[in-house]
Amino acid sequence: MKRLGGFALERSDGRSKQTQLTSRLKQMIQAGELQAGERLPSTRELANELLVSRNTVVAAYEMLVGEGYLESQLRSGFRVNKAAQAFRTLSQRTRTARERTLTPRLPGMPVPFRPTQPDVNLFPLQIWNRHRTRVLKRGACLLQYQSRFPIGLDELRQNVAQYLRDSRGVRCQWHELAITNGSQQALFLLSHLLLRPGQRVYMEDPGYPGARNAWSHAGARIIPVSVDEEGIRLPVDDALKAALIYVTPSHQFPLGTCMSLARRLALLQVARTSNAWIVEDDYDAEFRYTSTPQPSLQSLDEQRRVIYIGSFSKTLFPGLRLGYVVLPPDLIERFTALKSIVDDYSPLIDQATLAAFLESGAFYAHLRRCRRHYAERQTFFLEQVKRYGIPLTFPVTGRGMNLAGMLPENANDRALSIQLRNAELDIPPLSRYAVEPVRPGLVFGLAAFDKRNILKGIEKMAPIFAEKFAKRRGSRSVPHPAKISSSRKAPLATLPLSK
């Protein structure tokens, strides 16, 4: 039997002794220092030799048996697995120079003023975890395979449906509501259910790139429609031939407009005439600061043409990946079948935790708290913009996580956004969300940044704006985004951006 002296486990290594030991033994097998079939020292011997506990050695040996490097034999201890030779060469073959040069990235936090990021530090993680612990006590069924629930646990579907009926006036029974992996999955699944290649999708422009990507991926032809003070300016035209109309009526993305009642009724009429589906993305409706909430477009729809989409990414946290869609009765079955094929069902522990979180009222308390903070941040931001004399106008305020700020008419919002990025500010240009030329502007996310960070951001912005707009500081006539000077050309943009 071989003695394995000649290496020590280092305290300074940052890895546990067990990890150090297993990786050292692997290296020895790979380098041929330990041959296939060779016997290893007993766990007691090696523990004494390395001055570690015997448990550490046992755990390391067992891990290597699990990985196929060692074999354990009753009464004769551990040997190097004969098959380990194969792994050895393969493992060496794959270790190329490229592996070493590709540095893994760590997830980071957004910098001001990245749009549509909630303040996840406000999220009551402790309360959430308490609900999680409680639902896990029910038994192991949340861990087990549950293919009967492709569109969500019934308890969650009930609580979300209740919330939508109460808060958004949505017409829905719980079995008409499906849980998805964020609203993006809802968009994707709908694009596959509702669209055939070449069909027309009308959508707001500027609008949400994630939706545009889903429709385009299904082969649809996107028809961009401009937005004015009342919302989408859909032509009232019998020859519209729309298969689908995508809108964000509560809070247009990214301009912030709330669609007027007249426009809502006209939209429903157009959809009826052209026999089109409407997808209502109610992504940001929870955040209203100065006015009372307005019921959803779906609540006005007698014909069940409106498909209602929402997400917990903004109201809870985006890393959760849970969203929902309210479907007309005749789509539910096909949606369910497709979700089964796409990924079986969504993670169960989070679903049950969310159901309990909604049930307890903790969700509503959290929303209230966010609303208060987000309102304050918006007000503070607007005050500071004014104080620093930054030439931006904000046509829509008083709601939402973002503010669209309009620039003087002949400004280049792309160039400005790049300049701001060089100062570590993440403020996308309005044109990045648009297909057609659009008034120059910037989209500011304010929710995720406290006053200190808002001020820092403003202080970085101010000199850049001062330099850029020094000459025309005097004239600040900034018309509404709908009234675009036709001489301007914005490049086409379809980059995926968070909403």
Added chain:
Amino acid sequence: MKRLGGFALERSDGRSKQTQLTSRLKQMIQAGELQAGERLPSTRELANELLVSRNTVVAAYEMLVGEGYLESQLRSGFRVNKAAQAFRTLSQRTRTARERTLTPRLPGMPVPFRPTQPDVNLFPLQIWNRHRTRVLKRGACLLQYQSRFPIGLDELRQNVAQYLRDSRGVRCQWHELAITNGSQQALFLLSHLLLRPGQRVYMEDPGYPGARNAWSHAGARIIPVSVDEEGIRLPVDDALKAALIYVTPSHQFPLGTCMSLARRLALLQVARTSNAWIVEDDYDAEFRYTSTPQPSLQSLDEQRRVIYIGSFSKTLFPGLRLGYVVLPPDLIERFTALKSIVDDYSPLIDQATLAAFLESGAFYAHLRRCRRHYAERQTFFLEQVKRYGIPLTFPVTGRGMNLAGMLPENANDRALSIQLRNAELDIPPLSRYAVEPVRPGLVFGLAAFDKRNILKGIEKMAPIFAEKFAKRRGSRSVPHPAKISSSRKAPLATLPLSK
């Protein structure tokens, strides 16, 4: 100001006092007992009246403000929101008789011998939760939007790649590995990337319905190929015209066969000649009890035609919904773009927890423990089948979570499975996994059931088999599944079943 007497909060109600109070107030608003604009009692008054703490009333009022039922006014307390009238009628309209009759279901546990269910009670949930707590201490970035990681957190991709290199001989660098929502999502995404309608997919028959559904959904033409003792019997034919070949070489699903080396090399050759992709689904390779693990098919592939798929549903727990796929370098970019469109990215907290769980070695310890239990259960089951004289033969044993049991040649496995189901046994017939006629058999899952439950299952099975096969108990010649009597016809089955 109105007094709200006349209702008491019941201890026996099972809901918290706050929940009872909010729902009672909603009812009163909906029924018109509280009118739009009407002032509510102060929180102190109502608390005294109802004998609850003032915090309960404050919380209930705030929740109702959040939902739009009440308005709060500085110094003048709470009033019924004027917009609440709208919600009220809508809310009433949607409450139909159907809602009351559709009973929500609760997730349940599998009954013997449902295939491919791990024993989730063996899962070290406490250790998992400890890692979860630890990764959450890193800061809020795991809660935030992280669109830069559509195919998984880099730390997880690294640890899974390491595991696959070490344990399965998989050739991969971490950036070639993508995290998916279970292996089903990997199958779906691949079907969309690799297949055009009408193209041919060769797959093992019997085979995994989840894969068949994904290929069919993409419009592919499925060519079923029978399986013998060495694995898939692919014709060596230059005119194969396969776009994709789907196999489970380590442990054929559901027969259990391990593909021979000769067959593996032939398969790679065929794929090369016909320029086809191979998808290797290594779903169950971790569970080998009597022999040493064998490297993956992918490890033999010099041409990077093999796409390697796996899942943590069997090794950890299915409710987690995390799987992985190792992609040839030229597919990574397209796969990443598609995953972004499909659902942005997978849940982050679970990903980071899993990365830590792998890193710590807890994963390997858990695998070892499962292997020990699953091996014992398989042995015990086979002993009991023999002891009870049940006329089943098991061509492949010593590995996997399932066992395919062959019935006498002219038995009707579908009818038998239905009879077993009536005795609360969940044992699908082999023909349910097959497109072409296949030897009659049953697929038993053993991993999730301890000895007591296995024995109970056997005791329920025994009389049903005794009655059915009373006459031919004497002759038990059961040939290998590949040798099918051509006179038998099995109905076509494409039901989604867990693997």
